[in-house]
Amino acid sequence: MPLKESIFVALDTLWSHKLRSFLTLLGIIVSIWTLVAVVSLVQGVNGYVGAKIAHLGSNAISVSQFSLEEMTDQKLFREARKRNKPITMAEYDYLRDHSRLAQNVVASSSRGTGTNLKAGNHNMTDVQVEGDTANAIALAVYDVAAGRFLSPSDVARGNNVVFIGPDIANQLFPGVDPIGQTLNVDGHDYQVIGEATVQGNVFGQSQDSFVIIPIGVYHAIYGTKGSVEVDAQASSALALPALSDELRMLMRSVRHLHYADPDTFGLIGADSLMALFHQLTGVIAAVMIGVAFVFLVVGGIVIMNIMLAAVTERTREVGIRKALGARRKDILSQFLVEAAVLSTVGGLLGVALAWAFTLLAGQLTPLPFALPWAAVLVALGISTTVGLFFGIYPAQKAAKLEPITALRSES
Amino acid sequence: MATAASPLGTVPPVLPATDVVIQTVDLWKIYQMGTEQVAALRGVSIEIKRNEYVAIMGPSGSGKSTLMNLIGCLDSPTKGQYWLNHQQVSELDDDALAHIRNHEIGFVFQTFNLLARATALHNVELPLIYAGVESAQRSARALEALKKVDLVDRKDHRPNELSGGQRQRVAIARALINNPSILLADEPTGNLDSTTSNEIMGLMDRLWSQGNTVVLVTHEPDIAEYAHRVIFIRDGQVARDEPTARGRKARV
Ligand SMILES: Nc1ncnc2c1ncn2[C@@H]1O[C@H](COP(=O)(O)OP(=O)(O)OP(=O)(O)O)[C@@H](O)[C@H]1O
Ligand SMILES: [Mg+2]
Numbered sequence: 001m002p003l004k005e006s007i008f009v010a011l012d013t014l015w016s017h018k019l020r021s022f023l024t025l026l027g028i029i030v031s032i033w034t035l036v037a038v039v040s041l042v043q044g045v046n047g048y049v050g051a052k053i054a055h056l057g058s059n060a061i062s063v064s065q066f067s068l069e070e071m072t073d074q075k076l077f078r079e080a081r082k083r084n085k086p087i088t089m090a091e092y093d094y095l096r097d098h099s100r101l102a103q104n105v106v107a108s109s110s111r112g113t114g115t116n117l118k119a120g121n122h123n124m125t126d127v128q129v130e131g132d133t134a135n136a137i138a139l140a141v142y143d144v145a146a147g148r149f150l151s152p153s154d155v156a157r158g159n160n161v162v163f164i165g166p167d168i169a170n171q172l173f174p175g176v177d178p179i180g181q182t183l184n185v186d187g188h189d190y191q192v193i194g195e196a197t198v199q200g201n202v203f204g205q206s207q208d209s210f211v212i213i214p215i216g217v218y219h220a221i222y223g224t225k226g227s228v229e230v231d232a233q234a235s236s237a238l239a240l241p242a243l244s245d246e247l248r249m250l251m252r253s254v255r256h257l258h259y260a261d262p263d264t265f266g267l268i269g270a271d272s273l274m275a276l277f278h279q280l281t282g283v284i285a286a287v288m289i290g291v292a293f294v295f296l297v298v299g300g301i302v303i304m305n306i307m308l309a310a311v312t313e314r315t316r317e318v319g320i321r322k323a324l325g326a327r328r329k330d331i332l333s334q335f336l337v338e339a340a341v342l343s344t345v346g347g348l349l350g351v352a353l354a355w356a357f358t359l360l361a362g363q364l365t366p367l368p369f370a371l372p373w374a375a376v377l378v379a380l381g382i383s384t385t386v387g388l389f390f391g392i393y394p395a396q397k398a399a400k401l402e403p404i405t406a407l408r409s410e411s
Numbered sequence: 412m413a414t415a416a417s418p419l420g421t422v423p424p425v426l427p428a429t430d431v432v433i434q435t436v437d438l439w440k441i442y443q444m445g446t447e448q449v450a451a452l453r454g455v456s457i458e459i460k461r462n463e464y465v466a467i468m469g470p471s472g473s474g475k476s477t478l479m480n481l482i483g484c485l486d487s488p489t490k491g492q493y494w495l496n497h498q499q500v501s502e503l504d505d506d507a508l509a510h511i512r513n514h515e516i517g518f519v520f521q522t523f524n525l526l527a528r529a530t531a532l533h534n535v536e537l538p539l540i541y542a543g544v545e546s547a548q549r550s551a552r553a554l555e556a557l558k559k560v561d562l563v564d565r566k567d568h569r570p571n572e573l574s575g576g577q578r579q580r581v582a583i584a585r586a587l588i589n590n591p592s593i594l595l596a597d598e599p600t601g602n603l604d605s606t607t608s609n610e611i612m613g614l615m616d617r618l619w620s621q622g623n624t625v626v627l628v629t630h631e632p633d634i635a636e637y638a639h640r641v642i643f644i645r646d647g648q649v650a651r652d653e654p655t656a657r658g659r660k661a662r663v
Pocket of ligand 2: 475476477597
């Protein structure tokens, strides 16, 4: 039987049992949906974060208490925790004063727990508070939307001034120009001097809910126990390795490390940050894809089951076709094509759902979602293959029927 | 007329006459029912020549359908030989049998055996699909065949939208579409009233007069009278084999 004919028969059968077909295909639909959506999600997030990091400046490098390897490897981290010391302001001053390759050397301090804000009778909880040097704006992801950033004299004198994220402006100063207003952060009053541009959400987490105060003020209130993060900017990407070497050399000398001693600090560049991020999303994707494959196998078994039922149900049809000259391979291909068409339709529905998902996610998040065409093709290929594979046994069963036995069957 | 069963059982016929299209030699069909054996055919030896018109009669359960199914290559014998156009069928493989069912034999069943979900036209087309005829030619030929059984205006009807007689005519059109030389009909009028039966038999008659070999099973003596020869089967054996009145007339 020609392929076109088989496909026609298959679609006709599928259509005449719409609900049953749909239920049969749930496994395939869900798995293809997951596959395509996960790939789209990972690509979207990677693209977004990549753009953010690029914006931050791939020419930046951070000096921090731990390296990325130490932060992501349990064993390394346990060793490093005994050895590495927090970066201090004195060390920051030393780096700033002695680095010849860095254009800007910035310090910031922040902590894990959120902060409570108050302005008039408005309150906000769980806001990120950060202490910065005045040049931090040069390396920040945001720009100044209104007012100004911390000035060198604010930082030098320890003025009680605050630069706020747009969420703070919206929630605590609705309908009011926040500049010049008083904002209470953890019981201390500050004068608002500026507001940042909007960044949006990442993973549903607002990037606009922060307040920034002079770094000296921060240390006076929240203590100096935590590590200062030092960010240095190279003149170009090409100058980055040299800057990295220089920073390491300066840090080792200020800490008086012996040449055989390991580093007691970490250097993190935008490239290693991106690599770490890809590793992270890769793990998420691998898990999701694993789940999708379980669905796929379940979907395949369901298809096998339904095809076995179809063969039993249509034994007489097989008998008629054989009586009229159908060969084994004609019957075999008819049922194989039917199984493949069934699962491919499931795959198409899954892709359609994934497409709807990417559209919706694109609306609700700033992530650049797109339907990954390569993943769509692979997913459809996989779903067709699953149908073919799990259709083999039922199709063989049909093909092997003796014409007269099949004709005599009651169905 | 009946070829006596060879005393040696399975010895192949000595150079069959060239116009013999169907020849069975000591054909047995034994069904195993649990521990019990049911012999549906017990050594049937018959010869049917090209363009003969043969009726097979006998009491219910005597083995008529079993014999027809063997002749139509839908079933295989337990023992004995079956020569179709001088080819021994038991030596053929599955694909060759399918080819024979497709090209050489048209089978008409008492219960029509049409595909319920397909239109009349599509049902008639089916053998052409397996013959590898391409689609445009297929529908043209199927339409032609429907014209011969006078059902062109019903081509888009499904079997459940047709009367019994119309269904059987579709089945006959389907049996003829590939121009088989042998038409086998197992009680083709068994489910039809006498007027419709006569209509169907008129069709069979025409096919015979066009040169086809026709073998039909029937319980009704007046249907058998359309044939030229009647083979009576009893308990799985040939009991009698004789010309009908029409056959005798034709011979004179
Ligand atoms: N698949 C089968 N398994 C077991 N016994 C069978 C089978 N098919 C037929 N028989 C037996 O073989 C015998 C002959 O059956 P067959 O169908 O050939 O009879 P028939 O002459 O066509 O009868 P009818 O006129 O009622 O159609 C019967 O006794 C029947 O019970
Ligand atoms: Mg019968």
